[in-house]
Amino acid sequence: MRQAQALNAMSSESYGQQQGAPSGGPLDRLRRVLPGTLREMTQGQTLSLEGEPNGRVVGILSGLARCFRLTANGRRHICRFVGAGGVIGLGLLGVQRHSTEAVSAGQVVVFRTAAVEAAIEHDTRVRSAIMRALAEELAERERVQLRLGRLGAEQRVADFLLELSARFGAAGANQIPMPRADMADHLGVTIETVSRALHRFDRLGLIELIDLHQFRVLRRRALQQLIEGDEVNGPPHGV
């Protein structure tokens, strides 16, 4: 139960509804049936560990989490970022397939996997919400797969910026809620390449870099064309 340790190590609970979690989503429906346990997560905190036998289901109420795996030679691949309203730990096949850490502080709800499964069994609305959440996760993975399989380094960054803009964008300024290293490990490029791409987009007038964690999309169409126009075939190399 390393996961249990990780969760128990969280900085205790704090009640009070959070900001940012969209209403009506799968997490929202689940919470109507299963109250779950509210927890605070602090930056960098581990929420779950890869290979744990019986994961829990964690809903993100605020803040951002990263799900990742470590390869045999010590590299990290961030499969996905989960923000407010997102759920971690669905589609379990016995063990957790990745570790989860908090990118930024926030609140989470923790459910027992068995309880979630029971709710799926009993409640039609929960069931359809969970199925929908699985389908959305699948669609999200497909986008990532296409990005990693068919786009060059700069294009990956551009595509990710558009995703950030869609997911976390406020009016005007968009957030880059994670450090460069996280972007790099998600996109399968180096932090140097991320940095160079961002600054080149800025120089080209496609975006405006406000500070390390904020940007503005100036020419969305051009950004889109950059992604589409000049796709790349294979992966690079590296070592």
Added chain:
Amino acid sequence: MRQAQALNAMSSESYGQQQGAPSGGPLDRLRRVLPGTLREMTQGQTLSLEGEPNGRVVGILSGLARCFRLTANGRRHICRFVGAGGVIGLGLLGVQRHSTEAVSAGQVVVFRTAAVEAAIEHDTRVRSAIMRALAEELAERERVQLRLGRLGAEQRVADFLLELSARFGAAGANQIPMPRADMADHLGVTIETVSRALHRFDRLGLIELIDLHQFRVLRRRALQQLIEGDEVNGPPHGV
């Protein structure tokens, strides 16, 4: 209804249980509740088209199918190969997210999506089977994502060979049921790179290339180490 056209264009039906589809899997359970319509598919035939509004659910009884998307600049990315026992069209969110074609001839069962959804609602065993199928697809995508995100070209080929070996391997000889171009478009590399990698593995004594569509794994451990030992960071380039 372009998909309907595609399916109706199939070379009519043929009854008789097939070979190769594992018993007890999700498809098997689904068929006990919903008979579906049996069809033959011929090599290269289109089973479904990206962007169709109301997909059907297609189960593969024998043969192999490829699911792919075309990018704006005309490149193809094969998301997955689906063999006997596999199901296509789960997790629909309104429209089909990719096109499907037959890599090799075989038999399929076609269900109406609405009928599948009804079966999920009514039958607990079907429901859990479908949820499991979704979870397995998710896990499969994660493997692919890791491969595309963290492995270099040769390593992708090696990893894919091991997957082929696990999925389609007979005792001794393993099949490569698809042409090189399909491998390349799945792995995000060029056919030249695929070819070079295969022949290098052969020269190194890691595998034995029997003919274009068969190989034998000679040193599984060494192949595994090649994948793990020397991972690569980013993508290549191309254009």
Added chain:
DNA sequence: CGGGACGTTGACGTTAATCAACTACCGTGG
């Protein structure tokens, strides 16, 4: 004011794409 984490920028080297020529394997028709 010092130190460390995080990010940027430049020079260089390696990977794998591109371009191109060539081979093997079909099936078809003379």
Added chain:
DNA sequence: CCACGGTAGTTGATTAACGTCAACGTCCCG
């Protein structure tokens, strides 16, 4: 039976993308 053509695959030479290495800048916290 062999020439023909078209598809699929192999192999080599060249080149561009991006990783690596390294130095530098910036911000924050003590």
